[in-house]
Amino acid sequence: MKLFTAETEVKTQKKVVLDDMILTKDLPTCAGSKMLDGYMSLFDAQVVTKLSEAQIGICGKANVGEFAIDLLGETSYYGACTNDGKLVSASAEIVKTGKADAAIVLDVNGAPRRAAAQSDLVYIKPTYGTVSRYGTIPAACSGETVGVISTTANQCKEILGIIAGHDDKDGTSHADTVCQKIKTSSEKITKIALISAFNVDSDTAAKIDNFKTVIEKSGVSCHTVEGEKLLCARVAWNILMSAELCNNVSRYDGIKYGHRASEYTTIGELYTNSRTEAFGDLLKTAILYGSDTLSTENYMKVYDKALRIRRVVAEYFDELFKEYDAVLLPGCSKSFYTEKDIETNKYISFEENACTAPASITGLPAVVAGGVQIVGKAFSDAGLLDLAEIYEKGGK
Amino acid sequence: MKYETVIGLEVHIELATESKIFCSCSAKFGGEQNDHVCPACCGMPGMLPVVNKHVVDLGMAAGMMLNCHINRTTTFDKKSYYYPDLPCSYQTTQWFSPICVNGTLQIETSKGKKDIRIKQIHMEEDAGKLVHDDWTNTSLVDFNRTSVPLIEIVSQPDLSSAEEVVAYLERLRSLLRFAKVSECRMEQGSMRCDVNLSIRPEGSDKLGVRTEMKNMNSISAITRAIEYEVSRHIDALENGTEELVQETRRWDDIKGKSFAMRNKETAGDYRYFPDPNVMPIVIDDEWFDSVKNALPEFPEIKKAKYIELGLSEYDAGMLSESISLCECFEAAYEVCKSAKEVANWLISDCMNIVNKKQWTVDMLNLDGKSLGMLISLVMEGKVGRTNGKKILEAMFDDSSINPGEYAEQNGFIVSNDTSLIESVIKEVMAQDEKSVTDYKNGKEKALMALFGKCMRQLKGNCDPQLLQKLLIDCINKA
Ligand SMILES: [Zn+2]
Numbered sequence: 069m070k071l072f073t074a075e076t077e078v079k080t081q082k083k084v085v086l087d088d089m090i091l092t093k094d095l096p097t098c099a100g101s102k103m104l105d106g107y108m109s110l111f112d113a114q115v116v117t118k119l120s121e122a123q124i125g126i127c128g129k130a131n132v133g134e135f136a137i138d139l140l141g142e143t144s145y146y147g148a149c150t151n152d153g154k155l156v157s158a159s160a161e162i163v164k165t166g167k168a169d170a171a172i173v174l175d176v177n178g179a180p181r182r183a184a185a186q187s188d189l190v191y192i193k194p195t196y197g198t199v200s201r202y203g204t205i206p207a208a209c210s211g212e213t214v215g216v217i218s219t220t221a222n223q224c225k226e227i228l229g230i231i232a233g234h235d236d237k238d239g240t241s242h243a244d245t246v247c248q249k250i251k252t253s254s255e256k257i258t259k260i261a262l263i264s265a266f267n268v269d270s271d272t273a274a275k276i277d278n279f280k281t282v283i284e285k286s287g288v289s290c291h292t293v294e295g296e297k298l299l300c301a302r303v304a305w306n307i308l309m310s311a312e313l314c315n316n317v318s319r320y321d322g323i324k325y326g327h328r329a330s331e332y333t334t335i336g337e338l339y340t341n342s343r344t345e346a347f348g349d350l351l352k353t354a355i356l357y358g359s360d361t362l363s364t365e366n367y368m369k370v371y372d373k374a375l376r377i378r379r380v381v382a383e384y385f386d387e388l389f390k391e392y393d394a395v396l397l398p399g400c401s402k403s404f405y406t407e408k409d410i411e412t413n414k415y416i417s418f419e420e421n422a423c424t425a426p427a428s429i430t431g432l433p434a435v436v437a438g439g440v441q442i443v444g445k446a447f448s449d450a451g452l453l454d455l456a457e458i459y460e461k462g463g464k
Numbered sequence: 465m466k467y468e469t470v471i472g473l474e475v476h477i478e479l480a481t482e483s484k485i486f487c488s489c490s491a492k493f494g495g496e497q498n499d500h501v502c503p504a505c506c507g508m509p510g511m512l513p514v515v516n517k518h519v520v521d522l523g524m525a526a527g528m529m530l531n532c533h534i535n536r537t538t539t540f541d542k543k544s545y546y547y548p549d550l551p552c553s554y555q556t557t558q559w560f561s562p563i564c565v566n567g568t569l570q571i572e573t574s575k576g577k578k579d580i581r582i583k584q585i586h587m588e589e590d591a592g593k594l595v596h597d598d599w600t601n602t603s604l605v606d607f608n609r610t611s612v613p614l615i616e617i618v619s620q621p622d623l624s625s626a627e628e629v630v631a632y633l634e635r636l637r638s639l640l641r642f643a644k645v646s647e648c649r650m651e652q653g654s655m656r657c658d659v660n661l662s663i664r665p666e667g668s669d670k671l672g673v674r675t676e677m678k679n680m681n682s683i684s685a686i687t688r689a690i691e692y693e694v695s696r697h698i699d700a701l702e703n704g705t706e707e708l709v710q711e712t713r714r715w716d717d718i719k720g721k722s723f724a725m726r727n728k729e730t731a732g733d734y735r736y737f738p739d740p741n742v743m744p745i746v747i748d749d750e751w752f753d754s755v756k757n758a759l760p761e762f763p764e765i766k767k768a769k770y771i772e773l774g775l776s777e778y779d780a781g782m783l784s785e786s787i788s789l790c791e792c793f794e795a796a797y798e799v800c801k802s803a804k805e806v807a808n809w810l811i812s813d814c815m816n817i818v819n820k821k822q823w824t825v826d827m828l829n830l831d832g833k834s835l836g837m838l839i840s841l842v843m844e845g846k847v848g849r850t851n852g853k854k855i856l857e858a859m860f861d862d863s864s865i866n867p868g869e870y871a872e873q874n875g876f877i878v879s880n881d882t883s884l885i886e887s888v889i890k891e892v893m894a895q896d897e898k899s900v901t902d903y904k905n906g907k908e909k910a911l912m913a914l915f916g917k918c919m920r921q922l923k924g925n926c927d928p929q930l931l932q933k934l935l936i937d938c939i940n941k942a
Contacts, residue, residue, distance in 0.1 A: 111503060202510065210740035237514060239514050239742055315554055318554060319552045359735065364735075367735075
């Protein structure tokens with residue numbers, strides 16, 4: 069089991085691990101793919117620069133699933149991580165075992181949220197556009213965000229405060245005054261919509277009940293809402309994610325860097341053989357699916373429809389936020405996954421992302437704490453972390 | 465049967481920006497291979513596109529010169545295809561909402577004036593260049609040109625002959641150079657043209673089978689290619705020599721023939737979709753107006769104005785061919801108020817220097833105001849014309865030169881000190897008694913020899929008329 073794909077010694081008081089989707093000049097960045105095995109970036113990601121400026125050491129790179137689209141990292145070229153027969157995410161496991169104070173991850177398809185929910189860690193996927201994506205390996209740019217996994221809400225808040233902010237090098241980055249909003253809680257969360265449309269196992273249901281009981285002690289009221297519309301986010305996100313992924317990984321053609329097949333006679337064979345050898349099954353499936361959704365024949369029927377669903381989901385959230393301060397939904401449907409789950413269903417990550425897709429597709433902030441996921445209004449990140457802190461303190 | 469030709473053009477123009485469209489690498493032509501590259505424009509992961517605002521300025525300017533509607537919200541899209549010169553395997557272009565639509569370009573041919581409709585103008589990035597080395601049987605790629613900003617100007621199929629196509633391209637080039645959108649140098653590839661051509665029986669309103677010739681980069685080759693294609697199409701229809709199919713063809717100018725490109729190179733689904741990393745660009749009134757207000761008048765309007773200022777048709781035409789000459793002329797005229805003098809200096813003296821330096825007119829970097837000051841000095845007789853030319857040459861090398869100060873520092877100020885001039889004249893007369901005698905015996909040319917010697921001795925710093933008068937006086941007195 070390989071938790072770290074690269075490790076280095078640090079002397080700073082605080083240290084973090086980066087998941088291997090975040091580019092570093094001094095350590096290889098491989099995106100869990102044979103294609104980028106040993107790839108050395110010429111530059112550091114913006115978050116890396118910001119962490120260094122804040123005297124926070126980077127102790128290494130955490131193993132990650134190929135281009136971070138899987139369940140918990142099981143599709144990594146460097147192997148899946150397990151603990152006691154259960155699949156675990158390398159970055160979450162590193163934090164949980166105290167090897168790092170926090171993990172900085174690229175949340176593409178919800179893996180960090182599933183990991184935090186299952187290992188009882190705190191996680192924040194901040195509002196889209198408040199943390200620079202400069203220097204993150206692109207997978208599904210319209211919804212992926214740099215996030216922070218840690219042991220406490222306060223720790224998440226502290227790290228987020230360091231890495232959030234405007235960056236000229238990211239065209240989707242908000243103005244700095246807007247980015248700063250996520251660092252201070254303006255309104256307290258007092259009324260929550262508890263979404264019931266998602267099917268979950270009994271352990272997960274118990275976590276939700278427990279979370280509800282605890283926060284109700286501090287005067288937060290929870291109201292059950294069916295929230296069926298949120299279920300359609302998954303299908304739309306799978307389309308958008310696959311399409312963007314297909315396009316983003318098309319640069320890995322064996323020409324400039326990365327894996328190149330040794331056997332080929334034509335340029336077409338060079339492309340095909342290199343990519344066939346270096347990409348894993350799940351990624352290949354996503355590439356084919358994504359390519360198909362963007363074809364002239366299917367663009368309007370599939371891709372454009374997914375864009376419309378994105379709007380429908382966003383509008384549904386807006387509607388909920390008229391009445392509630394935040395929306396509570398599971399981070400994943402099960403309290404753990406085993407390798408057998410993946411053997412039985414290769415595409416399980418395209419189904420289990422049902423709980424994470426609503427926040428991915430809308431760019432809304434999501435916090436995982438106590439095994440549940442709370443999605444808030446745009447820029448309400450600090451408020452969500454406050455709620456996580458209330459939970460940590462047992463509702464006091 | 466009589467046939468008519470239907471032609472539509474897609475013209476790619478590299479924009480005259482300092483840097484590339486999404487990164488800060490130089491967009492200049494030339495340089496060593498892979499000199500102008502960074503992780504972004506050679507397709508490494510992690511860099512995000514940040515739109516160069518000047519590209520949008522120039523895209524708008526091109527549209528305004530061609531009477532287009534400017535879309536106030538414009539977006540970028542990704543076009544996917546695999547080729548080693550395309551480092552990301554996608555090109556960022558505008559598919560769903562191009563910056564300009566619905567324009568016109570008026571051309572003039574032997575048959576008179578005609579409006580050609582412009583369908584749209586979109587912005588996009590260029591691809592790199594493959595260099596094939598037959599010796600080692602390898603292909604190398606040069607990314608200097610990747611992400612250099614381009615606009616593609618798409619016309620409606622309103623053109624009907626090679627003559628019209630040439631007129632269209634020349635007019636387009638002239639207007640875009642004028643608006644400083646591009647240098648439009650076909651030989652450097654900063655202007656390239658795809659020709660879509662079909663023929664149909666005269667009077668028919670049904671379009672025939674269309675073929676496309678890609679990447680034409682010389683006007684004379686385009687003429688030859690069109691003539692060849694038209695006769696090939698007619699031959700196919702009349703004599704059944706071949707079946708016409710819609711396809712992309714390559715023009716071989718040496719063989720004088722077009723060839724069908726292998727289907728593999730051209731077919732394919734580009735899978736366009738909006739680029740999520742580039743936010744929609746919103747052009748507000750302030751931005752729109754700043755571009756609009758900076759646009760030059762059309763060349764023919766300038767020409768008419770210059771003629772009104774008293775210039776000949778020829779001189780006015782010469783000046784209005786280049787925006788650099790126009791700008792220099794207008795600024796100099798503001799200062800010295802003599803159109804004729806400025807035109808002379810620009811067309812003969814300045815152009816001589818430009819030619820000597822093997823520049824193009826558009827490389828003229830002279831400050832028009834300084835030129836005007838220089839011309840004033842010469843017109844007022846404060847600096848001799850020959851010395852004026854010397855100052856002009858210095859101004860080409862250093863545009864910060866103030867002609868008045870430079871003249872003083874270098875002893876180019878005309879002296880009207882009669883006693884000094886007379887002493888020089890006497891000296892010269894003493895050295896060249898023969899010319900003095902010759903002149904007295906009626907040989908007019910001898911006076912010029914003496915005049916020249918005096919002027920040289922005075923280093924040109926003398927009013928020629930004054931010198932001549934004093935010289936004649938002295939000879940007569942002697
Ligand atoms: Zn560059």
